Amino acid sequence: MIQTSFVSKTIADLKPSGIRRFFDLAVNMEGVVSLGVGEPDFVTSWNVREAAILSLEEGRTSYTANAGLIELRQEIASYMKKRFAVSYQPDSQIIVTVGGSQAIDIALRAILNPGEEVLVVEPCFVAYSPLVTLAGGVAKTIQTVRENEFKLTAAELEEAITPNTKAIIMCSPNNPTGTQLRKEELIEIAKVIQKHNLVVISDEIYAELAYDDDFTSVAAIDGMMDRTILINGFSKGFAMTGWRLGFVCAPKDITEAMLKIHQYTMMCASTVAQYAALEALRNGMNDVEEMRKSYRQRRNYIVKSFNEIGLDCHIPGGAFYAFPSIERTGLSSQEFAEKLLFEEKVAVVPGNVFGESGEGHIRCSYASSLEQLQEAIKRMSRFVEKYK
């Protein structure tokens, strides 16, 4: 008998996320210190949670406009203008989405014709390439290098472009490397993007978590507004991952196209989460500042400690990840992460799950208490000593 499956070939061929495997290994283990968590260790501020509770008490439980509450879009517009110097129309250029991930999904689906290529700059968030595939495009990766702190260069970009290239997805500050592109660097990249008439999907979800240089939005670069789909949200900067609330800002025609997909597939983002986000934007900026300060201290601590114990690590300008090299141990990133978990009970994510250029590295989230970080460093120091 011929074995058949009801599952589509596209999905069957889709590679499962390498992170899932580590989750399965670590989840039932006792006494694990985890540097594997890709979300803030702060609980959402009480005033934000309280606003959500109030919205429920008031019975705000119906749908909102497809694009989201207009008050929220207005707040987003003024926030983006004030904070990142980019102007978007609340009624025609902003959609409130279910997290940044959904925003990336509708962005890709809105722009791609079958077979068109999208450049994905690796190492990067695990969802980009699969989302390109699901949108009918072809993901083509660009491998950035450690020598350049995993920064995309204009030359690397130029080389990857083909006549079939439609768009590029980039993320700064980056998950997993923490690398942040400076304004001058963005300007060089923008020139190539304009020359080849590409669209940029700029994942700026970590924009609030920039520690050394001011964050520059891709859309704020001269001539980029009309070809940028800007993704941002509340998960990271406002510590609201579980609320699943993001937003996307784009030129009018693309926003309209994305809204078509959004209204058929999602209707609107969760109403209670939207009321929470409204409060976050209106009265939450002090908390964001406090959290940023705290991450920055922990970043300084962990990067210095890694370099001390023999794991070479560049200074990540943003997000809450350090991406040290494990080369000296001679282990592959998978081996390192697995042995470290079993021998010292420290969970990290092997760099190769974020793309082949992530090999030789591990992603360590420092969104944990100082005590946890100290313990992790102690254990990892012992581990590295054994293998170097």
Added chain:
Amino acid sequence: MHLTEKELEILQIIEQNSRIDFNDLAKMVDAEESEIADTVQKLEDMNVIVRYATIINWAKVDTYHGLTAMIDVKVTPKRGVGFNEVAQRIYRFNEVESVYLMSGAYDLSVVVKGQSMNEVAQFVSDKLSTLDSVISTTTHFILKKYKHDGTIFEPINEEDKRIVVSP
């Protein structure tokens, strides 16, 4: 006095945890360990850092019977010395934990610690209200401390609820 950003950052960190290792603190604020030691020494000398204290939840200690009262005190300020003189007279008593000059309906907020309600009552009637400048006192006993100096005494559900590995 004017403090640098880094000095402020150091103060904020040791205010939360005065026992932090200087080596760790140095890493956190991107400084040399010796720089931290010098800065802390300087801040101690300037009396910016006044004392290193511990927050203790005495309610958990069975044999502890102390209690705390907050007393609103109305006083007549004196020419030339304002409220300072009477504040001084009050804070010299060992029973007095803290004295603040307040805006609003009364002038001084005095926190008094005692072994019993009687003891506190006696202090108020014998010592405090008999001071020349004191016009009136209103005593409030603290029944339970939930949060003190930014610290919640019995936090509920504080464990890390995040999944152990995520993208």
